[in-house]
Amino acid sequence: xxxxxxxxxxxxxxxxxxxxxxxxxxxxxxxxxxxxxxxxxxxxxxxxxxxxxxxxxxxxxxxxxxxxxxxxxxxxxxxxxxxxxxxxxxxxxxxxxxxxxxxxxxxxxxxxxxxxxxxxxxxxxxxxxxxxxxxxxxxxxxxxxxxxxxxxxxxxxxxxxxxxxxxxxxxxxxxxxxxxxxxxxxxxxxxxxxxxxxxxxxxxxxxxxxxxxxxxxxxxxxxxxxxxxxxxxxxxxxxxxxxxxxxxxxxxxxxxxxxxxxxxxxxxxxxxxxxxxxxxxxxxxxxxxxxxxxxxxxxxxxxxxxxxxxxxxxxxxxxxxxxxxxxxxxxxxxxxxxxxxxxxxxxxxxxxxxxxxxxxxxxxxxxxxxxxxxxxxxxxxxxxxxxxxxxxxxxxxxxx
RNA sequence: GGUGAGAUACUCAAGUGGCCAACGAGGGCAGACUGUAAAUCUGCUGGUUUUUACCUUCGGAGGUUCGAAUCCUCCUCUCACCA
Numbered sequence: 001x002x003x004x005x006x007x008x009x010x011x012x013x014x015x016x017x018x019x020x021x022x023x024x025x026x027x028x029x030x031x032x033x034x035x036x037x038x039x040x041x042x043x044x045x046x047x048x049x050x051x052x053x054x055x056x057x058x059x060x061x062x063x064x065x066x067x068x069x070x071x072x073x074x075x076x077x078x079x080x081x082x083x084x085x086x087x088x089x090x091x092x093x094x095x096x097x098x099x100x101x102x103x104x105x106x107x108x109x110x111x112x113x114x115x116x117x118x119x120x121x122x123x124x125x126x127x128x129x130x131x132x133x134x135x136x137x138x139x140x141x142x143x144x145x146x147x148x149x150x151x152x153x154x155x156x157x158x159x160x161x162x163x164x165x166x167x168x169x170x171x172x173x174x175x176x177x178x179x180x181x182x183x184x185x186x187x188x189x190x191x192x193x194x195x196x197x198x199x200x201x202x203x204x205x206x207x208x209x210x211x212x213x214x215x216x217x218x219x220x221x222x223x224x225x226x227x228x229x230x231x232x233x234x235x236x237x238x239x240x241x242x243x244x245x246x247x248x249x250x251x252x253x254x255x256x257x258x259x260x261x262x263x264x265x266x267x268x269x270x271x272x273x274x275x276x277x278x279x280x281x282x283x284x285x286x287x288x289x290x291x292x293x294x295x296x297x298x299x300x301x302x303x304x305x306x307x308x309x310x311x312x313x314x315x316x317x318x319x320x321x322x323x324x325x326x327x328x329x330x331x332x333x334x335x336x337x338x339x340x341x342x343x344x345x346x347x348x349x350x351x352x353x354x355x356x357x358x359x360x361x362x363x364x365x366x367x368x369x370x371x372x373x374x375x376x377x378x379x380x381x382x383x384x385x386x387x388x389x390x391x392x393x394x395x396x397x398x399x400x
Numbered sequence: 401g402g403u404g405a406g407a408u409a410c411u412c413a414a415g416u417g418g419c420c421a422a423c424g425a426g427g428g429c430a431g432a433c434u435g436u437a438a439a440u441c442u443g444c445u446g447g448u449u450u451u452u453a454c455c456u457u458c459g460g461a462g463g464u465u466c467g468a469a470u471c472c473u474c475c476u477c478u479c480a481c482c483a
Contacts, residue, residue: 162479257437290435365430
């Protein structure tokens with residue numbers, strides 16, 4: 001493959017690249033002399049469930065692997081103790097080594113759905129940060145000053161808003177930057193929100209005389225299903241890559257039409273020209289936007305499962321939501337005769353509390369065997385029923 | 401160390417003795433309309449084997465009072481100014 005084409009693949013969809021020249025040099029050297037280089041990605045071991053937001057960067061890493069990169073997946077087991085400053089004053093729970101190892105393993109398994117295992121190294125930053133010691137830590141803190149630290153967007157905002165900033169939080173960017181020193185990486189990837197930390201790596205590599213300064217490549221932050229907030233597990237607006245085909249398909253289809261184009265740009269493997277054509281088609285009214293969304297849903301579902309599973313998911317989706325029929329697999333549970341409907345809904349996991357169940361029944365959101373019920377005092381007699389709350393929550397109950 | 405201000409539900413934010421399970425906004429859930437899209441309209445948004453009732457909640461622990469998110473004391477945390 002030509003170097004120009006490789007570079008075009010690397011640059012696609014990026015938010016910002018610092019030191020593009022260096023990347024080009026590395027790629028060129030690979031193609032001419034077969035010399036590999038190192039690309040780093042730091043991961044937080046607290047949340048082992050990868051979602052599409054992570055895959056934006058992982059996909060980029062896999063592009064690099066095609067062009068001569070050895071990927072360094074860094075598990076931030078040490079830095080997890082501090083937690084990247086987020087503005088939230090949550091106390092982090094301290095993870096023990098075993099949990100971290102387990103999380104790392106899960107990470108790895110999931111990441112290998114996208115990455116080439118033969119060109120990936122797994123690392124833990126406790127390896128060198130444990131060894132740093134108090135004097136090493138102090139040495140590290142002399143490399144930067146408070147005024148510059150406060151330039152970091154998040155710190156600046158909080159400082160101006162009069163919110164607290166723990167001293168330990170200043171350590172986070174420094175330690176992350178020091179990782180780059182220890183790893184001697186050539187390029188570091190991250191989201192745009194990581195810019196400050198990524199640049200710190202460059203700064204520290206220079207100060208510690210590593211002999212190179214990492215290039216930085218930032219990917220845009222993928223919005224979650226709501227289209228506003230960034231995709232994250234804690235916000236519940238994510239599509240997990242380990243989720244079932246049906247779920248992934250349905251979630252993709254539930255995004256807004258505007259957001260769909262964003263997902264195309266960042267997640268699809270279709271060429272940019274192809275995407276532009278689809279877009280024109282929709283704008284001209286020649287293609288129904290739902291068709292385009294279905295294509296995206298199929299593509300993404302196929303990526304984490306396979307084509308057959310994706311097709312099945314599509315069929316199932318149409319059956320349940322377009323044709324209003326019952327899904328194929330409905331979780332079952334048993335209950336005693338005469339059980340109060342609200343209690344049954346809670347037991348089935350369809351409702352969080354009987355009070356909530358009561359409200360939903362009053363609002364016509366609950367049906368039994370596809371018939372709405374309005375009676376909150378209903379007790380179920382012996383028999384089998386299909387319970388449904390809203391459009392998407394189903395359960396089969398055996399009473400008696 | 402001193403002085404002052406503040407801590408309310410998922411978030412922001414009213415409420416300064418009874419009309420408070422606590423205004424409002426955002427978010428979320430549900431209904432109508434749809435393409436499980438968007439926009440719009442409507443309802444709900446602490447819990448309880450059963451609800452015009454009862455129980456728990458306004459940083460924490462005590463106290464005053466017939467009655468406290470509201471008053472008092474101590475504590476914890478945050479911010480500002482001074483040192």
